[in-house]
Amino acid sequence: MERFHHLLPLLPLLLLTTLPTTFSEIRFSEIRSDDRPIIPFDQFGFTHNGILELNVSKISLSNSNLDLSKVGFFLCTLDSWLHVLQQLEDGEIRCALQSDLVKSVFTFSSLNGKESFNTLYNETDSDQYNLVFANCHPQQLKVSMDVNSAMYNLDGKSHVRDYLSAGRTILPRVYFVFSLVYFTLAAVWISVLYKKRLTAFRIHYFMLAVIILKAINLLCEAEDKSYIKRTGSAHGWDILFYMFSFLKGISLFTLIVLIGTGWSFLKPFLQDKEKKVLMIVIPLQIVANIAQVVIDESGPYGHDWVTWKQIFLLVDVVCCCAVLFPIVWSIKNLREAARTDGKAAVNLMKLTLFRHYYIVVIFYIYFTRVVVYALETITSYRYSWTSVVAAELATLAFYVFTGYKFKPEAHNPYFVIDDEEEEAAAEALKLEDEFEL
Numbered sequence: 001m002e003r004f005h006h007l008l009p010l011l012p013l014l015l016l017t018t019l020p021t022t023f024s025e026i027r028f029s030e031i032r033s034d035d036r037p038i039i040p041f042d043q044f045g046f047t048h049n050g051i052l053e054l055n056v057s058k059i060s061l062s063n064s065n066l067d068l069s070k071v072g073f074f075l076c077t078l079d080s081w082l083h084v085l086q087q088l089e090d091g092e093i094r095c096a097l098q099s100d101l102v103k104s105v106f107t108f109s110s111l112n113g114k115e116s117f118n119t120l121y122n123e124t125d126s127d128q129y130n131l132v133f134a135n136c137h138p139q140q141l142k143v144s145m146d147v148n149s150a151m152y153n154l155d156g157k158s159h160v161r162d163y164l165s166a167g168r169t170i171l172p173r174v175y176f177v178f179s180l181v182y183f184t185l186a187a188v189w190i191s192v193l194y195k196k197r198l199t200a201f202r203i204h205y206f207m208l209a210v211i212i213l214k215a216i217n218l219l220c221e222a223e224d225k226s227y228i229k230r231t232g233s234a235h236g237w238d239i240l241f242y243m244f245s246f247l248k249g250i251s252l253f254t255l256i257v258l259i260g261t262g263w264s265f266l267k268p269f270l271q272d273k274e275k276k277v278l279m280i281v282i283p284l285q286i287v288a289n290i291a292q293v294v295i296d297e298s299g300p301y302g303h304d305w306v307t308w309k310q311i312f313l314l315v316d317v318v319c320c321c322a323v324l325f326p327i328v329w330s331i332k333n334l335r336e337a338a339r340t341d342g343k344a345a346v347n348l349m350k351l352t353l354f355r356h357y358y359i360v361v362i363f364y365i366y367f368t369r370v371v372v373y374a375l376e377t378i379t380s381y382r383y384s385w386t387s388v389v390a391a392e393l394a395t396l397a398f399y400v401f402t403g404y405k406f407k408p409e410a411h412n413p414y415f416v417i418d419d420e421e422e423e424a425a426a427e428a429l430k431l432e433d434e435f436e437l
């Protein structure tokens with residue numbers, strides 16, 4: 001236990017390195033009187049042409065009579081890190097910097113009393129690395145310093161810097177292609193609205209707004225990522241991107257709630273409990289978006305990153321559950337109406353539609369939250385773009401399904417139904433009731 005005790009502070013690092021997010025930008029961190037044995041800074045997937053730029057200034061050590069070769073920066077993959085922990089545990093080494101499994105970038109013994117250093121480290125083994133600071137005199141030494149770090153890959157021939165981690169470098173193109181798809185969908189939807197303008201409801205115009213917001217959001221994300229790729233910083237485009245993410249998030253959840261309640265095509269007004277769902281979901285979306293901004297901007301080792309990640313997950317789960325209630329209420333109402341008002345066929349059709357919608361919303365939520373997360377976790381850093389593509393494809397399928405099923409109809413099937421269909425539907429409902437009993 002005694003031996004294991006000094007490894008405990010390393011656990012958060014272990015947990016964090018198993019998280020899939022790979023950030024990339026130029027980062028700045030201030031460390032003040034810190035005695036942590038391990039301070040993780042950033043994570044990056046290098047190709048064969050990777051470079052780490054590390055500029056550290058304002059270094060001050062609380063005690064300079066120690067062996068400073070045991071204080072410094074190193075790069076380490078997650079796999080090697082597990083072995084290093086084992087070596088420390090077995091007593092083979094006494095400091096992570098002594099292991100031949102880590103790539104030492106700079107130890108403070110080369111500092112020679114100076115207060116700052118700039119170093120360039122070439123990484124030619126492609127892999128995903130963590131930049132970590134080790135202080136092997138944690139009880140005796142407190143460190144203060146300002147750390148500027150940048151990690152990037154040089155593009156094969158042209159030697160242009162690419163600040164996006166290997167595996168994420170094609171993301172700008174992915175987002176751009178998806179934004180084109182949504183702009184096309186918006187055009188298709190406009191032509192549908194024009195042709196069926198007599199039977200289009202307000203909700204159909206709202207759907208158009210949602211598609212356009214999604215398209216603009218993807219376009220901003222493409223530009224944001226491509227700006228980071230070129231410069232290593234996100235400034236400018238990220239604000240537009242967050243703004244449209246926010247609008248898109250709110251409008252999508254509102255749309256799911258409104259369709260779920262049947263607003264505008266089943267009834268003109270919202271009930272109180274349905275309004276309450278919106279009043280819960282909209283403020284929560286604001287919180288979720290703030291959390292998302294903090295998460296993205298601070299990187300996986302940033303201050304309070306874990307807390308914000310948890311807030312985001314919690315809020316997201318609550319929103320996802322809340323939007324299901326109106327659909328369930330609608331299904332219940334339709335079932336009751338089908339039994340009482342004699343228009344069985346009409347109601348059965350609506351009922352089927354709402355049941356399908358319920359299943360598809362659940363599938364969409366499950367896929368974009370759980371399956372995508374699992375994909376992110378199991379795929380190699382080289383293919384981390386695949387989870388983005390999977391999430392965007394699922395979202396696209398959801399938009400297309402919603403648009404197709406709830407499109408404005410020239411002859412409205414809800415209201416024009418002949419007697420034969422009516423009888424068949426009444427039979428079907430009766431059968432269904434028997435099954436449920």
Ligand SMILES: *[C@@H]1O[C@H](CO)[C@@H](O)[C@H](O)[C@H]1NC(C)=O
Nearest residue numbers: 050051120121122123154159
């Ligand atoms: C690292 O790569 C850069 C750019 O290719 C080159 O200028 C520099 O000499 C290399 N440094 C070392 C130590 O290999």
Ligand SMILES: *[C@@H]1O[C@H](CO)[C@@H](O)[C@H](O)[C@H]1NC(C)=O
Nearest residue numbers: 026053054055118148149150
């Ligand atoms: C590090 O310092 C060099 C030289 O001053 C500078 O060109 C480079 O941009 C700096 N890098 C970072 C990440 O701050």
